Amino acid sequence: MTRPFFAPRSSRWVPGNHFELLENGEEFFPRVFDAIAQARHEVMLETFILFEDKIGQQLHAALLGAAQRGVEVHVLVDGFGSPDLSEQFVSTLVAAGVHFRIFDPGRRILGQRLNLLRRMHRKIVVVDGQLGFIGGINYSADHVADFGPEAKQDYAVQVRGPVVAHLHRFTRQAVLPKAERLRARQTGVLGRPHAGTAHAMFVTRDNQQHTNDIERHYRVALRAARSRVVIANAYFFPGYRFIREMRRAAKRGVDVRLILQGQPDMPIVRTAASLLYDHLLRAGVRIYEYCDRPLHGKVALVDEAWATVGSSNLDPLSLSLNLEANVIIQDRAFNAQLHSRLSHLMNHSCRQVQASPSGPWEGLRLLRSYVVFHLMRWFPTWAGWLPRHEPVITKAKAGPAAEPTRHATRSPA
Numbered sequence: 486m487t488r489p490f491f492a493p494r495s496s497r498w499v500p501g502n503h504f505e506l507l508e509n510g511e512e513f514f515p516r517v518f519d520a521i522a523q524a525r526h527e528v529m530l531e532t533f534i535l536f537e538d539k540i541g542q543q544l545h546a547a548l549l550g551a552a553q554r555g556v557e558v559h560v561l562v563d564g565f566g567s568p569d570l571s572e573q574f575v576s577t578l579v580a581a582g583v584h585f586r587i588f589d590p591g592r593r594i595l596g597q598r599l600n601l602l603r604r605m606h607r608k609i610v611v612v613d614g615q616l617g618f619i620g621g622i623n624y625s626a627d628h629v630a631d632f633g634p635e636a637k638q639d640y641a642v643q644v645r646g647p648v649v650a651h652l653h654r655f656t657r658q659a660v661l662p663k664a665e666r667l668r669a670r671q672t673g674v675l676g677r678p679h680a681g682t683a684h685a686m687f688v689t690r691d692n693q694q695h696t697n698d699i700e701r702h703y704r705v706a707l708r709a710a711r712s713r714v715v716i717a718n719a720y721f722f723p724g725y726r727f728i729r730e731m732r733r734a735a736k737r738g739v740d741v742r743l744i745l746q747g748q749p750d751m752p753i754v755r756t757a758a759s760l761l762y763d764h765l766l767r768a769g770v771r772i773y774e775y776c777d778r779p780l781h782g783k784v785a786l787v788d789e790a791w792a793t794v795g796s797s798n799l800d801p802l803s804l805s806l807n808l809e810a811n812v813i814i815q816d817r818a819f820n821a822q823l824h825s826r827l828s829h830l831m832n833h834s835c836r837q838v839q840a841s842p843s844g845p846w847e848g849l850r851l852l853r854s855y856v857v858f859h860l861m862r863w864f865p866t867w868a869g870w871l872p873r874h875e876p877v878i879t880k881a882k883a884g885p886a887a888e889p890t891r892h893a894t895r896s897p898a
Contacts, residue, residue: 502646503681504812504819506794507620508826510628513641514540520612521547527557529611529656533566533604533796534623537574544624545574552581559583561660561878563605564590566623580883586660589876603692603876606807608641608796611656615677617649618642619687619812620794621719621783628781634748637781638830640717642794642812645680651687655810660878683816690797690809699797699811700804704730706787710739715827716785717744717775720798721758727799728764735769744782744827747774747836766840773835783811784823792820 507513521528521544528551535541552558560578562570564587579585588605610618620641622628630636644652690699700723707714707730714734721743735741743765745758762772783799786792795811797803814820831837 498684498686498815499646499648499651500684501679501681502644502648502683502685502814502816504683504685504814504816505643506819506822506826507618507622507641507643509630509637509639510540510622511630513618513620513622513639514543514629516643517610517618518543518547520610520616520618521551524551524556524612526613527559527611528613529559529609529653531561531605531607531609531656531659532624533563533606533608534625535562535567535570536623536625537570538626540624540626540628541574545578548578548583549581552578552583557582557584559586559656559660561586561588561605561656563588564879565604566606575881576883579881584660585881587879587881590879602806604802604807606796606803607689607810609652609656609810611649611653614653615645615649617644617652619644619652619796619810621781621796634778637779638775638777639781640784640794640826642814644685644812645677646683646685647677647679648685648687648812650677655687655689681816683814683819685815686813688795688811688813690803690807692806692808697804699795699809700724700727700799702793702811702813703727703785703799706785706791706793707731707734710734710741710787712739712788713824714739714741714785714787715744715824716742716799717780717782717827717830718785718799719746719779719781719783720800720803721745722761722801723799723804728761731765731770732768735765741770742773742831743770744773744775744780744830744835746780747776748779762838763841766838772838773831774838775830775835777834784827786820786823786827788820790815790817790820792816792823794823
């Protein structure tokens with residue numbers, strides 16, 4: 486049985502929310518696992534990566550316990566990001582009643598995963614329709630400090646309030662067949678009480694109706710900036726218009742700061758970002774490289790109220806191909822907390838990048854930077870030429886002989 490992939494609309498500003506910033510797995514995982522343990526009716530969870538390590542096993546235990554006490558549990562993982570889950574790991578969840586789905590699973594060819602493009606990169610949890618989590622943290626042991634020097638620096642938020650209804654509706658519409666979506670609409674939780682003073686907007690990026698929503702909100706915020714901008718992003722290689730707004734903000738006197746990877750998990754990440762350094766530094770943007778461990782965060786703040794946390798990097802994959810989700814927050818207290826955390830990072834764990842001195846190769850270096858910078862104008866067009874296929878959401882079944890039920894989806898390209 487086939488069904489189209491549903492692409493819900495991005496949200497509008499919603500008042501009355503409360504956000505808590507969660508830094509790294511040490512703060513994030515206990516909150517999520519406890520929320521699942523306390524769930525009474527429903528757990529909706531989407532993630533790009535789920536590994537069968539100590540964190541994955543803790544999540545497995547929490548989901549299994551919820552399902553065994555009668556909670557309706559839905560899990561969606563990405564087929565590229567979570568390729569090595571054992572049959573036992575999945576089957577025990579499914580046998581307990583967990584609805585376990587895989588976004589666009591791909592077959593390995595000569596041991597290689599070829600389904601790289603157009604991934605489901607979101608990280609969202611909604612419990613009982615009342616409590617939400619969203620950010621950049623996956624379910625893997627490399628998000629906690631005892632993993633070692635390769636442990637990632639990352640962020641997420643816990644949210645209560647009316648905007649959780651938008652996360653809840655989105656997660657159900659993203660994975661459920663039409664009949665179940667209609668039933669959820671009729672029997673779902675109605676109305677969320679105000680929990681705080683924050684205005685919030687749930688914003689998604691897909692390959693159908695909302696191809697540039699997240700980037701557009703960033704650019705609008707940069708255009709309106711009057712005092713400060715701090716962007717911390719793991720994979721930074723945005724388009725021409727994004728760079729232009731950063732430069733314009735810096736040139737009109739805004740304190741624009743960019744925190745990038747100094748100890749990247751992939752060397753090409755730093756190489757690509759460094760091609761943009763000249764353009765940014767010459768406009769007055771301050772660039773910091775985080776050097777303690779790999780930076781995996783996707784957060785930003787503008788002036789004293791605007792902030793965003795989510796799954797979207799500022800690179801071609803996230804801005805033009807992957808399925809992403811961010812929350813945008815208008816709240817002075819949250820902005821101040823995020824600014825304090827990022828300032829601590831810059832002051833204690835970062836190296837500030839200085840403009841390269843002139844030398845015999847100055848002309849060649851500037852020419853290279855100029856070419857790269859202006860080639861970015863065309864990337865959104867080129868992204869549309871990349872391979873397209875029919876992504877599917879596969880629902881796992883219990884038992885070693887069971888074949889997954891494939892729900893075909895419309896191409897998100």
